[in-house]
Amino acid sequence: MCASCDSSSKLLPATTKMARISFVRVNYLFLTWLTVLVGSWVFYVQYSAYTELCRGHECKNAICDKYRRGIIDGSACSSLCDKETLYMGRCLSTLPNNQVYTGSWGDHDGIIHCKLGEVVHYELGEEPEPRRETPVFDKPTRGTSVEKFKEMVFNHLKSKLGEHANLASLVSQILSVADGNRDGRVSLPEARSTWALLQMDEVLLGLLLQDRGHTPRLIGYCGDLYMTERVPYGPLYGLSLPWPLVSWVPSGLQRSMDQWFTPSWPRKAKISMGLLELVEDIFHGTYGSFLICDLTAAHFGYTDRHELRLTNTQAVVSEEEFRRTMRALKCETDADCIYGADCHTSCDLSERRCREEPFRPNLAKSCEALKDYLLRGAPSEMREELERQLYACMALKGNAGQMNMEHSLILNNLKALLWKQISHTKDS
Incomplete structure (x- = not known):
């Protein structure tokens, strides 16, 4: 009887071990199945999006x-x-x-x-409507x-x-x-x-x-x-992630990656000079004034010689068209008077209409976009002055007195500061 007890006691660990192996196998098969299912779903979603976007x-x-x-x-x-x-x-x-x-x-x-023409969506089982020509x-x-x-x-x-x-x-x-x-x-x-x-x-x-x-x-x-x-390098700074990954990478990590993947500081200064020259040329230019209404870095790139290019001109609107659009807008608050991502005016509460005068000029918005870009890695001997000029630039308002003179003075001072620092380098 005792021998029988000893025998059964020796078998128990083996049975437990087999049960554990079976449990691991079940878990493994379940995780494999789940991975295949999720992967197939992601592939299907991405493929469906691709076939809709790419025609x-x-x-x-x-x-x-x-x-x-x-x-x-x-x-x-x-x-x-x-x-x-x-x-x-x-x-x-x-x-x-x-x-x-x-x-x-x-x-x-x-x-x-x-x-x-636009893609026409329809429910399963319905006849597809003809695509708009x-x-x-x-x-x-x-x-x-x-x-x-x-x-x-x-x-x-x-x-x-x-x-x-x-x-x-x-x-x-x-x-x-x-x-x-x-x-x-x-x-x-x-x-x-x-x-x-x-x-x-x-x-x-x-x-x-x-x-x-x-x-x-x-x-x-x-x-x-x-x-x-084709502009070989873009966006203005940072790593351009493939579109399936954009929604998966946290915005904080994307901002950090933006700073990791940038040219050397003298080259960043030359690219920044290109943006300042663009702002200068469209401010009371040959064919009137224009507003840059979306200064997202993705809309800019640069060449092998580090010359800036505006790759998405949809971000630019003539001041004539901007004013016409604002005149037609009804409003309750200033938040109703927005054009694009970066152009806005104030609301005239007495008439419930948006005012025509842009609140901030291109230069102020450009300096805001360039602040982190230029200050990171800037030479120590000019960093303080560069920071001071950038903040003075960012403070410009569209309805400030002597706007034209102030605009030109700040623009010229900033260009002169950057040029003084890079004029002796091969990147100039």
């Missing part, structure tokens, strides 16, 4: 169909649709109706933009003379920018771009493509600013598809 083949088919029917033409049409030497590469789209891709055209690397390119109409087309362009520019003496020269510049095949004349299909491009404010503003080197150069177009040169 370059639809964009190309829609454009080339209109080109082959003789409705549109442009400098890139033949390469895109006939020779197939213009390629769409990696998808950069963040909106389904605004297709953005890296592109290659001969020796040029660029960014391709194309508009598409892209613009029909019906203007100018057949029989329109070149002089009439010039008048159309002039009036469009006037409505966007206001009355300026230099609009006629801008019209000539645009007609030069419209002559895509360089035969000395603008055909009706070329005029339709150009007119469609001019309806997009980002293209118009890109043409205005590219002469001073502030925006990527327009390489070619076909209909409302267009290609600009």
